[in-house]
Structures are given as structure tokens and as C-alpha cells.
Amino acid sequence: MGLIFDHVALGQRVLFGSGKAAANLAAEVARLSAQRVMVIASDSATPLARAVAAEIEVAVWHHDVVMHVPIEVAEKARAAAAEAGIDLLVCVGGGSTTGLAKAIALTSRLPIIAVPTTYAGSEATNVWGLTEASRKTTGVDDAVLPVTVIYDASLTLSLPVEMSVASGLNGMAHCIDSMWAPRADPINAALGAEGIRALSRGLPLINEDPAGAEGREQALYGAYLSAVAFASAGSGLHHKICHVLGGTFNLPHAQTHATVLPYVLAFNAPSAPEAEARIASAFGTADALTGLQELRKRLDAPKALSDYGFTADWIAEAVEVVLPAVPVNNPHPVTIENLTRLLQAALTGEDPRVLLDF
Known part of the structure; x- marks a missing residue:
């Protein structure tokens, strides 16, 4: 066709x-x-x-x-x-x-x-x-x-390494969410993949040499690509969750995105094999989640929502607010039960692989 x-x-x-x-x-x-x-x-x-x-x-x-x-x-x-x-x-x-x-x-x-x-x-x-x-x-x-x-x-240059990592992973979230967002298409998927490559290269360089220009230039380039992809593809499941966590519970924007990202990737990837393969290829790894987690480990990325003030008592309200906003074309059906499980895992920093095929 x-x-x-x-x-x-x-x-x-x-x-x-x-x-x-x-x-x-x-x-x-x-x-x-x-x-x-x-x-x-x-x-x-x-x-x-x-x-x-x-x-x-x-x-x-x-x-x-x-x-x-x-x-x-x-x-x-x-x-x-x-x-x-x-x-x-x-x-x-x-x-x-x-x-x-x-x-x-x-x-x-x-x-x-x-x-x-x-x-x-x-x-x-x-x-x-x-x-x-x-x-x-x-x-x-x-x-x-x-x-x-x-x-x-x-x-x-004045942006501390820790904040650079969180902000860069926010950009990475734009790239990955664009693979299955409401208006995903081959053009924004290509931009998202190149954004993953640039951020994967730039963020470790910032981590190793905070005063160096190359890492920060690559990260800015990747952030731009990620945003263009996101603007075209629209807001996917990851962003719907993080907007609620930020707006309703006043969690910090970049750190929230950096923390939630691997859980949404683990949740959606098995139901979106083409997108998963493209993400994995951009990371240069056998599978997408391994690529993201290896990068996050190198960067000592944010790990748990509890570190930013989120509590188990808020999960039910978060689920209630997120569910009506979930895109109808999300690769994996979203229910009260599996969204609750996703947020429970992100709350404590549990291994996101528990969500594969959940």
C-alpha cells in the first residue's frame, strides 16, 4: 500500500x-x-x-x-x-x-x-x-x-551536570514519546531517532567534561530535534503522565520526565515493535530499554519519584486524572490497574522490566 x-x-x-x-x-x-x-x-x-x-x-x-x-x-x-x-x-x-x-x-x-x-x-x-x-x-x-x-x-555552561542530565533526558522523552504519539509519522520518527543519537552522545560528554563545548552542542542539537519531533507527533502517554505529576503535584519538570521515561518505554515497547527497533538502533543496542538504561546508569540519572516528593497516597488521584487524557492510539491499552502499577514502580525506582508485557 x-x-x-x-x-x-x-x-x-x-x-x-x-x-x-x-x-x-x-x-x-x-x-x-x-x-x-x-x-x-x-x-x-x-x-x-x-x-x-x-x-x-x-x-x-x-x-x-x-x-x-x-x-x-x-x-x-x-x-x-x-x-x-x-x-x-x-x-x-x-x-x-x-x-x-x-x-x-x-x-x-x-x-x-x-x-x-x-x-x-x-x-x-x-x-x-x-x-x-x-x-x-x-x-x-x-x-x-x-x-x-x-x-x-x-x-x-552554568547548568550543573545533574540538571543537564535531567533536562537532556526530558529531551530524550520527547524523542521516544514521538515514536507512538497521536500523530507519529516517518518524518518525526526519523527526527526523534537522530535526537536520541545526539543526546546519547552529548550527555555523557557533559558528564565527563562539564566545561567542554562538544557535549553541550550535541545536547542542544538533540534537544532541538526532539522538540521538533514532539511538536509534530503530539503528546503521548509519557507526557500525559508527566504533565499531571507536574501540574497536580508540583513535581519538578525535568526530573519527573527523566524518572518516568524508562517505565513508559518498558510499558509500550512490546506492543510497538517497529518503534522499539528504531529506538534500539538509535541507542546502538539490542533492545530499546537496555539502551536507555545503560545511558541512565552512565549518567546517574534520576531514579524514583519519591525522591521528588511524590507519595503512594497520590497514585490513585494521578491515575484518575491521567486516564481520560491517554491517547486512544497508545500501543498498549491503559487501564486503572496497569497505570497504577507503572506509577508504583516509578515511585520507588523499581526495575522497569517488571512492566514488560504487563
């Missing part, structure tokens, strides 16, 4: 170069003819952001950045942008910072230039997320896709 699929590629400019962020930002601000720029950066990232923005005129600096983008934080930022007559948003930081810029763009339709300092990948997607009353809502809107992404590996 041949290949049949429907693929949408998002339009975005990507500028990649170590040590070039300030010059690239100035050139993009000029290209876009922006007159009133709002720079969004957390307090901790502000010194870095000021260096990146050294060659442009900034109308407003905004530092109130909170994980999972609470609605009240978004409303405050939206008001600040409107009051100052902002015509361009620049976000310098990780996923929370990019998420806040997206929250402003969602209602204002202002363009965004994203300058990532982690491997979260949000900068390359048209997905937004907001948290209200302990529930995280996500959606898709092309208005939140940054018009330009400026990648500069030197900006990630």
Missing part, C-alpha cells in the same frame, strides 16, 4: 553557534524591526540574560518566572507587556521561562525570540501550558511558536 501520512512542519528560524547569542539576538531584533522589547528571565538567569541582551535596547525586564506557569503569574506578565506597549518578547532560560513567554503570546499574539539555556525543547514547539487550581492545561497554538530560536552552547 505504500507510505501514507500527513505531516506538518512548523516554520521557524534557528541560529546555532557557541558565543554568538548576543550578536544573533541583535541581528534578529533589527530584522523584526522591534522597538519595544521585553526580556523574560528568572532572577538566577538575569546576569546571563543581560549579557545576551547587551547589544539591544530593552524596554522591560521581567523576572517573575515560576515552574508550570501558574495562571496568576501569566496574567501579571501579560499585563506588564500590554502596559509597556511591547512588540517583541525575548526569553532567556529554561522551559519555565519559555512557557511564560508563550503564555503572553497566547493572548497578545506577540512574536517570541527564544534563547534556551537548558535542553527542555519548548522553544521549538507550538505547545503551551498553564496551571490553575492544581491542574495543568496544555494546548496547541501557532502563535506561541517562537519565530526564532538562538542556540548558544556557552549559555548552558
Whole structure:
């Protein structure tokens, strides 16, 4: 019957170069003819952001950045942008910072230039997320896709190895989830596989030489590929689980993704042999789970949700919230029983192989 699929590629400019962020930002601000720029950066990232923005005129600096983008934080930022007559948003930081810029763009339709300092990948997607009353809502809107992404590996040098690992494995989760997400197709599967290869190469190099450029460049490259794949394929089971764990229980974003990933891979892989083979090939191992677990062992990756405050008492509520959001095309049927078992294993850091064929 041949290949049949429907693929949408998002339009975005990507500028990649170590040590070039300030010059690239100035050139993009000029290209876009922006007159009133709002720079969004957390307090901790502000010194870095000021260096990146050294060659442009900034109308407003905004530092109130909170994980999972609470609605009240978004409303405050939206008001600040409107009051100052902002015509361009620049976000310098990780996923929370990019998420806040997206929250402003969602209602204002202002363009965004994203300058990532982690491997979260949000900068390359048209997905937004907001948290209200302990529930995280996500959606898709092309208005939140940054018009330009400026990648500069030197900006990630201050990211500690432990956080680099968690953030990079968050990118790895985008790659793997894209293999069986609602709109999975051969193009985003190819991007996801190349993202796995780049992250598998880059993260160990960061672990071995935190000040080296090669590992961080490979990780940024892999994070971008992972995000493009995710934006095309949509949100699969892994992301549905992690959005609930983050939005409902306020678990840290990157560490949660890094912890849950092997359990979803073990759960889905036996029911998705083609995807499993592609993932295994990208890792260069006989099977996908072995490849991921060998990498996680090298990196001393996050192991248990209990390390981040999650408790057994919350599992039932998590299952209740996740189940209605599970994609109908998930390779393995999801039930109250097997989702509960998955979360129990992730809670304690149990060997994910217990979920194979569960």
C-alpha cells in the first residue's frame, strides 16, 4: 500500500553557534524591526540574560518566572507587556521561562525570540501550558511558536551536570514519546531517532567534561530535534503522565520526565515493535530499554519519584486524572490497574522490566 501520512512542519528560524547569542539576538531584533522589547528571565538567569541582551535596547525586564506557569503569574506578565506597549518578547532560560513567554503570546499574539539555556525543547514547539487550581492545561497554538530560536552552547555552561542530565533526558522523552504519539509519522520518527543519537552522545560528554563545548552542542542539537519531533507527533502517554505529576503535584519538570521515561518505554515497547527497533538502533543496542538504561546508569540519572516528593497516597488521584487524557492510539491499552502499577514502580525506582508485557 505504500507510505501514507500527513505531516506538518512548523516554520521557524534557528541560529546555532557557541558565543554568538548576543550578536544573533541583535541581528534578529533589527530584522523584526522591534522597538519595544521585553526580556523574560528568572532572577538566577538575569546576569546571563543581560549579557545576551547587551547589544539591544530593552524596554522591560521581567523576572517573575515560576515552574508550570501558574495562571496568576501569566496574567501579571501579560499585563506588564500590554502596559509597556511591547512588540517583541525575548526569553532567556529554561522551559519555565519559555512557557511564560508563550503564555503572553497566547493572548497578545506577540512574536517570541527564544534563547534556551537548558535542553527542555519548548522553544521549538507550538505547545503551551498553564496551571490553575492544581491542574495543568496544555494546548496547541501557532502563535506561541517562537519565530526564532538562538542556540548558544556557552549559555548552558552554568547548568550543573545533574540538571543537564535531567533536562537532556526530558529531551530524550520527547524523542521516544514521538515514536507512538497521536500523530507519529516517518518524518518525526526519523527526527526523534537522530535526537536520541545526539543526546546519547552529548550527555555523557557533559558528564565527563562539564566545561567542554562538544557535549553541550550535541545536547542542544538533540534537544532541538526532539522538540521538533514532539511538536509534530503530539503528546503521548509519557507526557500525559508527566504533565499531571507536574501540574497536580508540583513535581519538578525535568526530573519527573527523566524518572518516568524508562517505565513508559518498558510499558509500550512490546506492543510497538517497529518503534522499539528504531529506538534500539538509535541507542546502538539490542533492545530499546537496555539502551536507555545503560545511558541512565552512565549518567546517574534520576531514579524514583519519591525522591521528588511524590507519595503512594497520590497514585490513585494521578491515575484518575491521567486516564481520560491517554491517547486512544497508545500501543498498549491503559487501564486503572496497569497505570497504577507503572506509577508504583516509578515511585520507588523499581526495575522497569517488571512492566514488560504487563
